[in-house]
Structures are given as C-alpha cells and as structure tokens.
Amino acid sequence: MAETAGDRVVRMLALIAYLENNRGVPVEQVAEHFGVSAGQVLMDVDTLWVSGTPGYMHDDLIDFAADDHERNLLTLTDSRGMDRPLRLGPQEALALLTALRTLQATPGLTDDAVLSSTADKLAQAAGAAAETSTSVDVRVADSSGADVSAHLSMIRAALRERRQVHLRYVSAADTVSERTVDPLQLLTDSHRWFLMAWCHRAADVRQFRLDRMLEARMLEAPVADHPDIALPESAEPELAAACWQVRLVLSSRARWVAEQYPVTAVTDLDDGRFAVELDVVDLAWLHNLVFGLGPDVQAVEPADVALGLSARARTALDAYAAAGLLEDEAATRYSDSARPDHADVP
Numbered sequence: 001m002a003e004t005a006g007d008r009v010v011r012m013l014a015l016i017a018y019l020e021n022n023r024g025v026p027v028e029q030v031a032e033h034f035g036v037s038a039g040q041v042l043m044d045v046d047t048l049w050v051s052g053t054p055g056y057m058h059d060d061l062i063d064f065a066a067d068d069h070e071r072n073l074l075t076l077t078d079s080r081g082m083d084r085p086l087r088l089g090p091q092e093a094l095a096l097l098t099a100l101r102t103l104q105a106t107p108g109l110t111d112d113a114v115l116s117s118t119a120d121k122l123a124q125a126a127g128a129a130a131e132t133s134t135s136v137d138v139r140v141a142d143s144s145g146a147d148v149s150a151h152l153s154m155i156r157a158a159l160r161e162r163r164q165v166h167l168r169y170v171s172a173a174d175t176v177s178e179r180t181v182d183p184l185q186l187l188t189d190s191h192r193w194f195l196m197a198w199c200h201r202a203a204d205v206r207q208f209r210l211d212r213m214l215e216a217r218m219l220e221a222p223v224a225d226h227p228d229i230a231l232p233e234s235a236e237p238e239l240a241a242a243c244w245q246v247r248l249v250l251s252s253r254a255r256w257v258a259e260q261y262p263v264t265a266v267t268d269l270d271d272g273r274f275a276v277e278l279d280v281v282d283l284a285w286l287h288n289l290v291f292g293l294g295p296d297v298q299a300v301e302p303a304d305v306a307l308g309l310s311a312r313a314r315t316a317l318d319a320y321a322a323a324g325l326l327e328d329e330a331a332t333r334y335s336d337s338a339r340p341d342h343a344d345v346p
Contacts, residue, residue: 008044011034011036011044012044012047012048013082014034015030015034015041015044015045015048016048016062016076016079016082018030018033018034019074019075019076020076020079023075023076024068024073024074024075025073025074025075026072026073026074027041027042027072027073027074028072030074041074045064045069045074048062048064049061049062049063049064052080053080053081060080061078061080062076062078062079062080062082063076063077063078064076064077065077088125088126090126090128093122093125093126093130094126096122097119097122097123097126097130100115100118100119100122101119103115147211147213148193148210148211148213151193151210151213151216152186152193152210154216154217154218155183155186155195155210155216156186157218158183158218159183159184159185159186161218162222162223163218163219163220163221163222163223164180164181164182164183164218164219164221164222164223165180165181165182165183165195165197165216165217165218165219166178166179166180166181166215166216166217166219167179167180167181167208167213167215167216168213168214168215168216169208169212169213169214170212170214171212171282171284172212172282172284172285173282173284173285173287173288174288175284176214177201179199179200179201179202179208180199180200180201180219181195181197181198181199181200181206181208182197182198182200182223182224182226183195183196183197183223184196184197184198184205184226184229184231185231187207192209192210192211193209193210193211194207194208194209194210195207195208195210196231198223198224198226198229205229244279244280244283244286244302244305245264245277245278245279245280245302246277246278246279246280246286246300246301246302246305247275247276247277247278247299247300247301247302248275248276248278248290248297248299248300249269249273249274249275249297249298249299249300250273250274250275250276250293250296250297250298251272251273251295251296251298252271252272252273252274253296254293254296254297255274257276257289257293258274258276261276261278261289262278263276263277263278264277264278264279265277273298275299283305283308286305286309287308287309287312290309291309291313291316
C-alpha cells in the first residue's frame with residue numbers, strides 16, 4: 001500500500017525526536033527502527049534539512065552534522081524546537097477550536113468521533129480560550145440538502161455495520177437505475193460527497209454522488225469481502241479518465257460551449273465557425289449536448305462517435321414517429337440530417 005503524506009510527516013517528526021536522543025546513528029539502524037528502507041530515511045533527512053521555522057534562512061532550518069552524513073551517520077544538531085510538545089497561545093487555541101466547531105457543523109461530520117474527541121481534549125487544555133470560543137457563532141451553509149445529510153448518516157452506519165445499501169440513482173445522463181451495492185469508502189472533494197462501492201449490477205467498483213441518490217436504504221444483507229480492491233489513499237474522489245477525445249465543429253452562435261465547458265482546444269475556422277476538442281467520459285452526456293445544439297453542430301469526430309449519435313437520433317425519431325408526433329415531411333428531413341455516413345453532421 002502506498003504511503004500517504006500524513007504517514008511520512010508523522011515519521012519525520014518521530015525521526016527528529018529519535019535523533020535528539022540518539023546521536024551518530026547509522027542510517028541502516030534508523031531504517032530498521034522505523035521499518036523503512038535506508039534510501040527513504042535519507043530522503044526524509046533531505047526534506048527535514050530544508051524545513052524549519054518561519055524566516056527559513058540558514059539559522060531557521062533543522063540541521064544535521066554534514067561530516068557524519070557523509071559517513072552514513074545521522075547526527076541532529078538543531079531541531080528548531082520540533083522535538084518539544086506544541087504550545088498554543090490563547091488566540092491559536094481559539095482559532096483551532098472555532099475551526100473544529102465549524103467542521104463538526106458540516107453535514108456528515110456532526111457525529112464524527114475523532115472530531116469530537118479532538119475538540120474535547122483541546123477544550124480541556126485551552127482553559128479560558130475554550131470559554132471564549134463558545135461565544136463565536138458558527139454557521140455552516142448546507143447547499144447539499146437534507147437528503148444528502150440523511151444519506152451520509154445512513155451510509156456511515158452501513159460502513160460501520162458492513163451491510164449492503166440499495167440505491168435508486170440518477171446518472172449524469174439523467175438515467176434512473178436501481179442498484180444494490182457493497183459500500184467501501186466515503187470520499188469528498190470539499191463540495192460533494194461520493195460513495196465508492198462494489199456495484200452488484202455492474203459487477204465492478206463504482207463511485208456514486210450522494211446528491212444524485214433519489215433513495216438510499218440500508219439492507220440486512222452483509223457486504224461481501226473484496227480483498228482485491230485497493231481503496232484510495234486520498235480522501236478525495238478519483239475523477240474518471242476520459243474515454244473519448246471528441247472534436248466538434250460549431251457555428252458562431254454556439255461560442256458559449258467553449259466558455260462553459262472545459263474544452264482542451266479551440267480553433268477558429270472560416271465564416272465564424274470554430275472547432276472545440278473535449279475529453280468525454282460519458283457519451284450519453286455528449287449526445288445530450290449535441291442534440292441540444294441542433295443545427296449549430298456541423299461536424300463530429302471521430303467517425304464512430306458520429307455514427308453513435310446518428311443511431312441514437314434515428315431511435316429517437318422512430319419513437320416520435322411511432323407516437324404520431326412527427327409529420328412525414330419533418331420525419332424525413334430530420335432523419336436525413338441525423339444520418340451522417342461519415343464525420344460530417346449537416
């Protein structure tokens with residue numbers, strides 16, 4: 001399992017305390033003590049050597065004996081106080097307590113045991129500063145809605161109890177589906193919450209946005225073991241890699257597409273037309289965009305994507321015709337325009 005940045009910071013702080021009490025220690029001995037390679041220890045020392053206290057001039061940095069380092073020995077000569085317990089002033093304690101209260105007021109974190117324990121311990125140590133912090137009115141705007149908060153609480157419980165969850169879910173393409181999942185991990189990008197889960201319908205791992213869950217309920221069935229699934233080290237969700245690189249040629253009045261969507265390239269063409277290139281994850285999303293633009297789309301590349309658009313357009317037109325919603329002339333005209341035998345879309 002890959003080491004996280006937090007793990008490395010903890011080890012480097014422990015390394016300072018260790019070297020404060022052990023001078024001239026061989027690198028191999030330090031590596032054995034911390035359970036890492038000798039090369040990793042030297043990388044940690046190189047990082048500490050350029051770390052220190054504000055100012056960051058030569059006398060502000062953590063220092064080691066250079067002569068010993070050349071002989072593969074580690075001798076700490078200046079810890080810059082990193083080996084001493086943290087001491088907080090009243091203002092610093094007040095700021096930390098207020099920040100913790102803000103986190104506790106965030107949807108999905110109100111019952112977080114680590115936050116509660118940390119806040120209680122800090123309040124006991126802060127004394128008068130803790131009393132002052134209660135006079136600060138903390139309000140957190142919840143744009144996620146009550147449903148997301150309820151889903152968070154339920155999914156946290158399902159993770160603790162290792163029970164399956166049934167979802168009624170709407171995708172980015174506005175398609176509603178019913179799924180039974182084994183919850184694996186909750187992730188957030190600071191704006192939205194995601195559930196990483198094994199989806200029994202897809203027989204694979206999927207990420208589900210909580211704000212797209214129309215319904216979510218915990219089941220009695222226990223989750224299965226998934227030893228082959230590597231959970232992300234980061235608390236942030238992984239964005240899906242683009243599966244298609246698509247080029248659209250658009251008329252001038254569709255210029256807003258280049259401004260609203262994260263296109264990778266924009267090329268001006270003749271007659272005010274222009275081309276945009278997009279990395280597309282979900283073709284259903286692209287279909288909705290192209291059909292919404294209508295005649296402003298003049299070409300689509302690559303050809304297989306254009307043919308997929310044509311096939312979906314014909315299916316839609318057939319459905320309209322079967323329902324008697326298209327006149328024969330209109331059906332013929334639009335059917336012809338939705339049948340690109342190559343990348344061009346008239």
